[in-house]
Amino acid sequence: MSDPVIALRAVKKSYQDVPILDIDRLELPAGIYWLQGENGAGKTTCMKVMAGLIPFKGEILLNGNVSSREHPVQFRRLINYAEAEPLYPSFLTGRDLLELYLHTKGGNREEIGDIGGRLGVDIFVNNPVSSYSSGMLKKLSLLLAFTGNPALILLDEPLITIDTRALTVLYDLIRTYSAKGVSFCITSHQPLDAEELTVTGTLKVAHKNITLN
Numbered sequence: 001m002s003d004p005v006i007a008l009r010a011v012k013k014s015y016q017d018v019p020i021l022d023i024d025r026l027e028l029p030a031g032i033y034w035l036q037g038e039n040g041a042g043k044t045t046c047m048k049v050m051a052g053l054i055p056f057k058g059e060i061l062l063n064g065n066v067s068s069r070e071h072p073v074q075f076r077r078l079i080n081y082a083e084a085e086p087l088y089p090s091f092l093t094g095r096d097l098l099e100l101y102l103h104t105k106g107g108n109r110e111e112i113g114d115i116g117g118r119l120g121v122d123i124f125v126n127n128p129v130s131s132y133s134s135g136m137l138k139k140l141s142l143l144l145a146f147t148g149n150p151a152l153i154l155l156d157e158p159l160i161t162i163d164t165r166a167l168t169v170l171y172d173l174i175r176t177y178s179a180k181g182v183s184f185c186i187t188s189h190q191p192l193d194a195e196e197l198t199v200t201g202t203l204k205v206a207h208k209n210i211t212l213n
């Protein structure tokens with residue numbers, strides 16, 4: 001059997017000594033996962049931990065052997081994260097950020113250009129992000145999440161604020177990338193459209209733990 005795309009081992013996360021996550025073991029085979037939980041349950045914290053963006057105790061393995069502890073650079077190259085409410089330095093343009101991501105994460109420039117066009121990011125990509133609406137920021141963050149060659153893409157509340165045309169494009173992108181072997185973990189308080197996406201499983205965050213159904 002193939003290695004899980006992500007495996008959490010004894011992962012603990014606290015903020016100022018307040019425990020938020022305490023996950024003994026979680027292994028996810030490749031697929032598309034819907035991460036559920038009440039407000040404040042720890043979904044965003046879990047994504048930031050998985051993405052290696054905030055300190056935590058324990059270890060996470062990607063593709064069976066890339067360790068958050070031992071191979072932090074390789075680890076971050078294999079996982080992309082789009083925030084629920086993205087914030088970028090206001091003086092940068094979307095193009096600056098895109099170039100930075102393509103430079104650091106790599107990936108197919110032509111493909112990213114095509115996705116930018118489909119999401120409608122190309123229209124405003126040369127403007128400073130300070131001029132973006134919340135939906136424009138969201139579209140940019142989603143585009144950035146598809147740069148590089150990730151094994152796993154974490155999308156935090158991707159359905160909110162984007163228009164219906166972009167939503168259709170996003171569902172199509174998730175299906176296409178999933179067919180190419182990329183896994184997804186998606187938080188959404190709204191149900192994911194079952195006609196657009198077949199999820200592999202649902203993950204529930206509650207009582208500091210995550211369970212897979």
Ligand SMILES: Nc1ncnc2c1ncn2[C@@H]1O[C@H](COP(=O)(O)OP(=O)(O)OP(=O)(O)O)[C@@H](O)[C@H]1O
Pocket residue numbers: 015016020037038039040041042043044045046
């Ligand atoms: N930087 C921080 N400092 C202290 N506490 C934090 C911090 N970020 C989050 N928390 C706390 O951690 C808990 C989990 O927050 P988190 O944002 O992960 O929840 P969530 O499941 O994503 O919630 P929501 O559905 O409302 O977005 C909450 O109790 C929150 O108050």
